[in-house]
Amino acid sequence: xxxQGFRAQVPPALGRSSSVxxxxxxxxxxxxxxxxxxxAMAATDIARQVGEGCRTVPLAxxxxxxxxxxxxxxxxxxxxxxxxxxxxxxxxxxxxTLMDTLFNTKFEGEPATHTQPGVQLQSNTYDLQESxxxxxxxxxxxxxxxxxxxxxxxxxPIVEFIDAxxxxxxxxxxxxxxxxxxxxxxxxxxxxxxxxxxxxxLKSLDLxxxxxxxxKVNIIPIIAKADAISKSELTKFKIKIxxxxxxxxxxxxxxxxxxxxVAEINxxxxxxxxxxxxxxxxxxKIGNKMMRARQYPWxxxxxxxxxxxxxxxxxxxxxxxxxxxxxxxxxxEEEMRQMFVQRVKEKEAELKEAExxxxxxxxxxxKLHQDEKKKLEDKKKSLDDxxxxxxxxxTAAELLQSQGSQAGGSQTLKRDKEKKN
Ligand code: GDP
Numbered sequence: 553x554x555x556q557g558f559r560a561q562v563p564p565a566l567g568r569s570s571s572v573x574x575x576x577x578x579x580x581x582x583x584x585x586x587x588x589x590x591x592a593m594a595a596t597d598i599a600r601q602v603g604e605g606c607r608t609v610p611l612a613x614x615x616x617x618x619x620x621x622x623x624x625x626x627x628x629x630x631x632x633x634x635x636x637x638x639x640x641x642x643x644x645x646x647x648x649t650l651m652d653t654l655f656n657t658k659f660e661g662e663p664a665t666h667t668q669p670g671v672q673l674q675s676n677t678y679d680l681q682e683s684x685x686x687x688x689x690x691x692x693x694x695x696x697x698x699x700x701x702x703x704x705x706x707x708x709p710i711v712e713f714i715d716a717x718x719x720x721x722x723x724x725x726x727x728x729x730x731x732x733x734x735x736x737x738x739x740x741x742x743x744x745x746x747x748x749x750x751x752x753x754l755k756s757l758d759l760x761x762x763x764x765x766x767x768k769v770n771i772i773p774i775i776a777k778a779d780a781i782s783k784s785e786l787t788k789f790k791i792k793i794x795x796x797x798x799x800x801x802x803x804x805x806x807x808x809x810x811x812x813x814v815a816e817i818n819x820x821x822x823x824x825x826x827x828x829x830x831x832x833x834x835x836x837k838i839g840n841k842m843m844r845a846r847q848y849p850w851x852x853x854x855x856x857x858x859x860x861x862x863x864x865x866x867x868x869x870x871x872x873x874x875x876x877x878x879x880x881x882x883x884x885e886e887e888m889r890q891m892f893v894q895r896v897k898e899k900e901a902e903l904k905e906a907e908x909x910x911x912x913x914x915x916x917x918x919k920l921h922q923d924e925k926k927k928l929e930d931k932k933k934s935l936d937d938x939x940x941x942x943x944x945x946x947t948a949a950e951l952l953q954s955q956g957s958q959a960g961g962s963q964t965l966k967r968d969k970e971k972k973n
Contacts, residue, residue: 621888625881632679632686633877634737636717638769639691640710640761641746642698645776649831650744651691653844653855654867655680658833659691668696671706673713675738685878690738698757707761714740714768742805742873743769746776747793747826751785754796762802770805772869773797778828778861779846779853786828793826807869814872821869827862830855 639647652658661676672695680687692713697706717738724735745762747754762771773793775781781789797804804825807818832855836845844855855863 618892621885621892624888625885629685629881631734632688634688634690635873636690636692636738636740636742638694638710638714638740638743639746640694640697640743640765641774641776642748643696645746645748646831647693647744647746647776649833650746650774650776650829652833653831653863654870655689661691661693668699670700671695671697671709673709677736688736692740703757706757707764710761711764711768714765718768740769743771745771745773747773749775749777749780749789749828751781751789753792759796759800759802762797762804763800766803771803772805772866773826774866775826775828777830779830779848781828790826790828807872821865824862824865827866829863829866830861831863 637651639651641647648659648661657680659676659678662674673692674695675690675692677688677690680689694710697710700706717740721735721737721739724730724732743765745758745765747758762773765771775786775789775793778786807814807821809815809818809822830846830853832844832846832853834844834846835842836847836852837843838845838852838854843857846853846855854860856867858864
């Protein structure tokens with residue numbers, strides 16, 4: 553059930569691209585590519601019809617169905633991505649400061665009261681933009697965590713919150729009309745668990761809470777305010793924490809090492825866990841550069857100096873996740889492009905098949921028509937022959953009749969003459 557972090561919510565809208573209407577014309581089917589030309593021709597015709605006085609709008613760029621995947625990716629990029637961080641740790645461990653340091657901004661949030669009888673979860677969503685990529689960042693803080701005398705149930709509201717987000721997503725997924733591309737996914741991608749820099753061991757509250765959360769979220773343990781602990785103590789503290797986590801069966805996030813290209817770097821990241829971090833939004837001039845640091849009477853601690861703390865490692869984790877996310881997006885874009893090309897090919901093949909069938913039908917009908925025509929011609933010929941024969945017979949009969957009547961007439965005259973005589 554562990555939610556594996558960043559997942560691009562790219563709408564499978566290309567599924568609909570098959571509905572590019574390519575109606576098979578009754579006379580001849582045109583291949584899909586011709587549709588674009590047809591569109592262009594239609595536009596020219598309209599332009600010709602509207603005449604000179606009309607305003608024409610020039611095209612801003614290439615128009616064609618091959619640009620559909622780009623349009624979808626641009627839409628996803630402009631819609632932005634969400635990343636939800638859950639910060640768990642006792643009050644005053646520097647959670648807010650670290651978030652401000654990590655995202656190099658000052659997150660405005662409602663001031664939390666720490667006099668509540670239990671733990672409250674406070675969720676704040678911020679819209680951030682880096683180059684053209686928009687990020688909807690949600691930071692969930694555990695107000696009052698560790699403030700109570702009886703800390704037995706401190707983990708419960710956190711578990712309930714995480715489950716509620718899974719539930720809300722499931723509800724959206726189960727809807728008949730799902731709108732997951734606009735749905736604000738509030739499931740937690742990562743849980744930063746802040747450990748107090750005691751130098752001793754994990755508190756039972758930490759172990760219990762992490763154990764309850766490890767099957768639901770990716771936990772990245774963090775030793776907060778790492779400047780409060782000496783270098784040698786820090787090394788020992790890290791070893792102690794790791795062994796306690798292992799002996800209590802607490803599963804923390806492990807950077808994947810199965811991919812060879814990142815195996816080495818991720819192995820180093822895993823070796824650095826839990827990250828020891830220092831947070832500060834204050835910028836100090838160190839040498840010629842302005843750096844985020846904490847100034848003490850005895851010296852300066854630099855947040856982004858790897859010799860001072862693991863902040864850079866934590867930042868790299870975020871960067872790596874973001875790159876993984878963009879890589880996934882590119883992969884999806886390529887898949888979409890391939891799928892689109894495949895669909896177009898299929899549609900073209902379908903149209904060609906329909907065209908072939910039409911041709912065959914046309915040939916069949918043509919042959920039928922020719923046969924029919926020949927039959928009719930034969931019939932006409934035989935009828936003509938019959939008519940001619942009839943005419944001949946009629947003429948012969950008329951001739952005979954007239955000859956007969958002439959012969960009859962002369963005999964009557966002869967008889968009349970004889971009578972007179
Ligand atoms: P939160 O209650 O966990 O959100 O803690 P805050 O971020 O409000 O920090 C509490 C105090 O700890 C503030 O005075 C911070 O300046 C200080 N603080 C934050 N990060 C560090 C750190 O890395 N080292 C030290 N020494 N102090 C810190």
